[in-house]
Amino acid sequence: TIRSSLNDDNPLFRQANKIMMSRDDPDHARLRMLVSRAFTPRMIERQRPFIERISHDLLDQMEHQEQPDFIRDFAIPLPIMVIAALIGIPYEAMGQLKQWSDAGADFLGKPTDTMEVFFHMASAAIEFNAFIRPHLEERRRQPKDDLLSGLINAEARGDTLTEDELIANVYLLLAAGNETTTNLMSNGLWALLTHPDQRELLCQRPELITSAVEEILRFESPSQITGRHTKEAIEIAGQSIGPDQSIMLVLGMANRDPRQFTNPDHFDIQRQENKHIAFGLGGHYCLGAPLARLETQITLPIVIKRYPYLSLASHKGHWRKNPTFLGFETLPVTLK
Numbered sequence: 001t002i003r004s005s006l007n008d009d010n011p012l013f014r015q016a017n018k019i020m021m022s023r024d025d026p027d028h029a030r031l032r033m034l035v036s037r038a039f040t041p042r043m044i045e046r047q048r049p050f051i052e053r054i055s056h057d058l059l060d061q062m063e064h065q066e067q068p069d070f071i072r073d074f075a076i077p078l079p080i081m082v083i084a085a086l087i088g089i090p091y092e093a094m095g096q097l098k099q100w101s102d103a104g105a106d107f108l109g110k111p112t113d114t115m116e117v118f119f120h121m122a123s124a125a126i127e128f129n130a131f132i133r134p135h136l137e138e139r140r141r142q143p144k145d146d147l148l149s150g151l152i153n154a155e156a157r158g159d160t161l162t163e164d165e166l167i168a169n170v171y172l173l174l175a176a177g178n179e180t181t182t183n184l185m186s187n188g189l190w191a192l193l194t195h196p197d198q199r200e201l202l203c204q205r206p207e208l209i210t211s212a213v214e215e216i217l218r219f220e221s222p223s224q225i226t227g228r229h230t231k232e233a234i235e236i237a238g239q240s241i242g243p244d245q246s247i248m249l250v251l252g253m254a255n256r257d258p259r260q261f262t263n264p265d266h267f268d269i270q271r272q273e274n275k276h277i278a279f280g281l282g283g284h285y286c287l288g289a290p291l292a293r294l295e296t297q298i299t300l301p302i303v304i305k306r307y308p309y310l311s312l313a314s315h316k317g318h319w320r321k322n323p324t325f326l327g328f329e330t331l332p333v334t335l336k
């Protein structure tokens with residue numbers, strides 16, 4: 001397949017092979033530790049006022065749309081604006097960032113290795129390199145309080161990120177977090193609108209937002225599938241799997257498993273025992289989970305408080321055709 005032929009002979013592939021998601025230990029642990037040094041919980045929490053402000057700004061703009069679309073007008077721009085601000089990328093590059101991030105998400109998300117998806121990804125990576133290198137140069141000369149400067153300075157046990165590792169993992173932060181967070185916010189709004197009792201409950205008891213976001217993650221998991229490759233033969237739940245096999249792990253299905261969850265097809269924002277695996281599990285557990293949670297815990301209450309009569313528009317939204325990422329292509333709404 002195209003993906004498995006990505007070897008280090010080509011400089012672009014060499015860089016792509018440096019994303020932490022596709023590495024094993026000890027490489028993985030090293031990259032993850034270095035990136036975590038810059039992408040800290042404190043840095044994420046500091047985005048709170050910015051997220052609140054842009055939520056209101058985007059909603060103000062959405063009110064002027066003839067047909068507001070929650071995806072186009074809110075759930076797409078918000079995560080892009082937040083991650084761009086965190087990384088330290090100028091606001092004007094937002095449109096391009098979305099295109100590059102989509103190319104990455106398509107490459108990760110579409111199971112078929114078509115040449116079209118591959119070339120799209122490769123040209124996005126080339127453009128991203130050309131875009132980001134001058135910003136890196138600038139930060140080397142004059143560090144700022146952002147992720148790029150933090151990654152340049154990240155050091156652990158005398159080790160630092162190489163330029164390839166740095167660019168590849170900034171690209172990963174961009175691509176891994178946009179579509180998934182767009183989907184978490186909009187799947188959440190959809191779940192609340194189609195379960196009016198739960199929406200009413202959240203309005204009455206706003207403190208339930210934390211467990212509500214966990215329930216949205218479980219009920220309509222934005223990342224439905226992840227993958228692993230076996231190094232040796234293993235047995236899981238009575239199934240024998242040989243060595244050198246690619247395995248698809250359907251997280252969305254595990255999150256509806258009746259052996260794990262009582263009444264799994266029931267959307268219950270007060271669910272107590274909710275050990276979902278929407279962010280994965282183990283060493284590769286989602287690095288951006290605190291950011292995705294924060295964004296959704298802030299934005300959904302703002303939306304439902306500001307528009308008590310918000311409803312789905314008469315012409316329905318439709319789900320995207322991507323088996324990995326579960327989310328809407330469009331979600332037309334009536335605000336008032």
Ligand code: HEM
Nearest residue numbers: 020021176177180181184223226279280284286287288292
């Ligand atoms: C609702 C939003 C999100 C969901 C559902 C999600 C889901 C996931 C999942 C399932 C994995 C694990 C893959 C595996 O084990 O095979 C993962 C890994 C990862 N995610 Fe997220 N993610 C979200 C948001 C974000 C955000 C906002 C960022 C960063 C800005 C991010 C960055 C990453 C990174 C860097 C990894 C790789 C971690 C590693 O390999 O050690 N994610 N994500």
